[in-house]
Amino acid sequence: MIAMGGIIGAGLFMGSGAVLAQVGPGSFLTYAVTGVLILFVMRMLGEMAAARPSVGSFTEYARSALGDWAGFAMAWLYWYFWVVIVGFEAVAGAELLQRWVHWPKWVLALALIMLMTATNLRSTRSYGEFEYWFAGIKVLAIILFIGLGLAYVTGLFPGKGADISHLYADGGLLPHGGGVVFTAVAAVVLSMVGAEIVTVAAAESKTPQRSITKATNTVLMRISVFYVGSMFLVAAIVPWATAKPGQSPYVSALDIMGIPYGGDIMNIVVLFAVLSCLNSGLFTASRMLFVLARRNEAPQRMLKRNDRGVPMWAILASTLGGYVCVGAAYLSPDGIFSFLLNSSGAVVLIIYLLICLSQLKLRPVLARERPGGLPVKMWAHPILPIVTAAGIVAILAGMALDEHTRSQVALSVVAFAICAGIYPVVRMVKRRAGERMNTTDQSVDDAVPAIRGE
Incomplete structure (x- = not known):
């Protein structure tokens, strides 16, 4: 269920308004x-993770393949990315809660972080249980929306005939051109962030290879149904010219269909x-800290686990980062907050690029191991990995040429360069301390049973 719902983020429900306004009815093609x-x-990450499950997932594969x-x-950059996202999502959640709870936003934001901190501190199973229900609600909501949307556009609603004219009536499918x-x-890929988390979580399951496989x-089914399918229906129901950034077109679609309390439900x-x-x-x-x-x-304190096997100090340190962002x-x-958001804006694309390069290098090694x-x-292989890497580079180049996203690319590249530049210093300190530099993958994953609570 984490795999099913983890890819469905708030970006789909809220960020799709900006995409619909920018692209037009053909926005579902961008999602495709x-x-x-x-x-x-x-698929590349799944190949590596199924063959060699690891708590660090893609960071450990990059270490093996690239150094x-x-x-x-990658690990520090990914940690930084999610710490910023935790703060950002807490603020967004507080704004939503103010529709019903009239407390100061900062109080609500901190309360949300504290709630999820308690969930993670309890156990990995607790995290999984909460995520199961969160994912289930998101999946159910999308399925219900698709069912209602299909009924609406095919004329099954009372007094409503079949109609998909919004896909072509006002300037055509792509009113601003195919380009x-x-x-x-670039905007859509950030709304799909999170698909890779399942490989991290699966490493702590009892059957990691089966879970990852x-x-x-x-993945194909999830993206086709939840993103492409639902956006096709949104574009068929909502006039694209009325879409606005920051407003959910899913709410607009429910209002057009006349669903009672559609806005509150969404x-x-x-x-x-x-x-x-x-x-x-x-x-x-x-x-990542662990x-x-x-x-x-x-810091070695990040290895400290509570009696349920959870790395408590690593969780608390990440929570502290969220508090700073709030x-x-x-x-x-x-x-400061604008800087934090912009400096993490293109981080995931950089990480995805490194995943591609890691898979290209590790395929022969993994094939020999199995x-x-x-x-x-x-x-x-290796054609599609190379094409995918080239596509990510093209997206980053497009973001760099766009004045609205240029700062995100520049600051994210600087953040990556800083993390990579710090490593020689860390390596020198480790050598002076007489520590072994090339720790094996097994030494990292020795802790997996303990984290699972076994």
């Missing part, structure tokens, strides 16, 4: 193109999507 990109990245510096930089389908990919094999769903993001963000960030500590590249959102929204065959294999 982006979905193919995510599908290929997840210790790559794993170090915009690809330029909008199953999750990887359902806002509740978005709130659960925010809680899901907070829950997963703290889980993933804490595991892996870094196992490598002697983060404080920045209210003390310096256009300064002479009986890999549980999951990337298609058309």
Whole structure:
């Protein structure tokens, strides 16, 4: 269920308004193109994760394929990304809650972080249970929306005939030209962030290979139905010219269909999507710190586990980062907080690019390790991995050329360069301390049973 719902974020419900306004009715094509990109990245990651399950997931594969510096930089960068996202989502959740609870936003934001911190501190099973229900609510909401939308456009609603004219009536399917389908990919890919979390979580399950294989094999279905299918119906129901950034076209579609309390229902769903993001963000960030500590590249206190096997200090450190971001959102929204958001804006694309490069390098190694065959294999290797990497580079280049996203690329690249630049210093300190530099993957994953509570 984490695999099913983890890819459905608040970005789908809220961010799709900006995409619909930018692209027009053909916005579902942008989601399809982006979905193919995510599908290929997840297939490559699934190949590595199924063959060699690891708590650090892609950071450990980058370390094996590209060198210790790559794993170090990826882990710290990914931790930073999710810490910022935790703060951002807490603020967004607080704004949603103010529809019903009239407390100061900063109080509500901190309360949300504290709630998810308590969930993660309890146990990995507790995280999984909460995420199961959060994911279930999101999946159910999308399925119900698709059912209602199909009934509406096919004329099954009382007094309503079949109608998909909004797809072509006002300027056609692509009123701004076909090129915009690809330029909008940068905005859409950020709304699909989280698909990779399942490989981190699955490493702590009792059957990691089976879990990862199953999750990887359902990526195509999830993207096709939840993103492309639902956006097709949104574009068929909502006039694209009325779409506005920051407003959910799903709410507009429910209003057009005349669903009672549609706005409140969808806002509740978005709130659960925010809680899901907070829950997963703290889980993933804490595991990155844990892996870094196992490598002697983060404070050793991050290895401390409570009596249920949970890395408590790693979770609390990530929570503290979320508190800092919430404080920045209210003390310096256009300064520090804006900088934090922009400096993490293109981080996931950089990480996805490194996943592609890691798979290209590791395929022969993994094939030798498993002479009986890999549980999951990337298609058309090495052509598709190379094409995918080139596509990510093209997206980053497009973002760099766009004045609205240029700062995100620049600051994210600087953040990555800083993380990679710090590694030689860390390596020198480790050498002076007489520590072994090349820790094996097994030394990291020795802790997996303990984290699971076994």
